[in-house]
Amino acid sequence: MTPFKDLAVTDHAPQSAVSDDLAAAFQIEGWPVRGRLVRLGATIDKILAAHAYPEPVAALLGEACALAALIGSSLKFDGRLMVQAQGDGPVRYVVADYGTDGTLRGYCRYDEAEVAEASQGFARPGAQTLLGQGVFVMTLDRGPDFERTQGITPIEGESLSLCAEHYFQQSEQVPTKVRLAVGEVLTEAGSQWRAGGAMIQIIAGDEARGSTEEVWDRTRALFGTLGDDELIDPTISPETLLFRLFHEDGVRLEGARALTAVCRCSRDRIASVLASFDPAERADMVEDDGKIRVTCEYCATVYALEPDEVVAEQI
Structure with a gap:
């Protein structure tokens, strides 16, 4: 994997006290678009290092954890969001469990020999190659006084980000774009896992801010320039990352929440x-x-x- 420790940040943007293991919302000034950003360092490294996962399996679980934090951190109630996918491929099951107190955990079930075979010829096999034919599921748990609610869509594409986009389009009819990245970086302590995610959505019923279609096209175009290396680079702060994307229009990060790896077993x-x-x-x-x-x-x-x-x- 690419070592990032020697990279230098040359952009200028206001910096917050917390720059890692966080989930936060962001707003582009005057645009009918909302966004969220997740950066995972020690949190995802602890989750993935707990098992001797093959690299493709670890990357898939990292995607699921970043996605769970990305979506779960927007919830307005106390509870949990579970992102999972299961199929007939080498990875039978992947699940990430996000608590609205900022806790995160996850694991995979897989067949090691089948993963090795599926990985031949790929730099890193994606979600559909690993999971095969199956379903992508998001479950909301509001606690013992409420029934769990669940949304299910087919697994589509080689990234869980595509599954999430399809889910939002099908279940909520909300145009959504998601980017997820997972990789290892070299630090003074050795190789460590990192993950990142970003999401943008149209704000429903906010046409008063301008032409929704025109703004959405522009936002998607800028969002499409976001690189995987930028999402996981520890030398790039969240503010700098957003500044690079939307500095011409003005963007602010708000409501940052700390994330940590915590298992509820006892x-x-x-x-x-x-x-x-x-x-x-x-x-x-x-x-x-x-x-x-x-x-x-x-x-x-x-x-x-x-x-x-x-x-x-x-x-």
């Missing part, structure tokens, strides 16, 4: 799940040393519990 949660199994099933899970071991699919933490401890914790 010893008590694992014990509760094990307690729901039939005693005979739990007995089959006991290993030679007398303990039951469960590995969290998200963060790879291994929990070792005594069979009696499982029952005792649920009384």
Whole structure:
């Protein structure tokens, strides 16, 4: 991957105190367009480094996490957004789980041999090559007092960004453009994963700001110049990135929210799940040393519990 640590920033734009692991909205002055930007550094590196994913699988999960933060950070309620895709390809399942408190987690299920075979001849196989025929799903969870709501569309194209664009067009009839980028960068600490995402949408019912079609065409043209390397370059601040795209028209970043990798697993949660199994099933899970071991699919933490401890914790 391209090392970015020696790049210099030559553009000039106001800088905020937080420039990494964030999700924020941006507004182009006087335009009927809204946008969002996500930058992930240590957060995505922690999520991807928890497993020995093949590079294409890690990149796919990075896309899903960036997309979940990009869309989830716009929610106006306390809850969770889950972005997932599943199909009949080498990657069976990818999911990213965003909490409106800024927490993020994710994981993939895949067949390593099939991923290696599908990767032949590709610099990096994309979403449809990895997932095959399947569905892209977004789920909103507002908590125990509300039913979950879910939108489903077919997997289309070699990027989850295309799946998201199709989802918004089909489910909300909102013209949307999404860019996602994932890669490794060289730092003083070694190679680390980074991810970034950006999204623009027409503001429905805001024609008073001008010709929606003309402005949308211009915004898309400028947005199309955004490079993957710019989205993940740690030397380019969010403000500088937006300044490069829209400085002629005026753009401001607002409502930046910090993001962090947090898994919701715990010893008590694992014990509760094990307690729901039939005693005979739990007995089959006991290993030679007398303990039951469960590995969290998200963060790879291994929990070792005594069979009696499982029952005792649920009384």
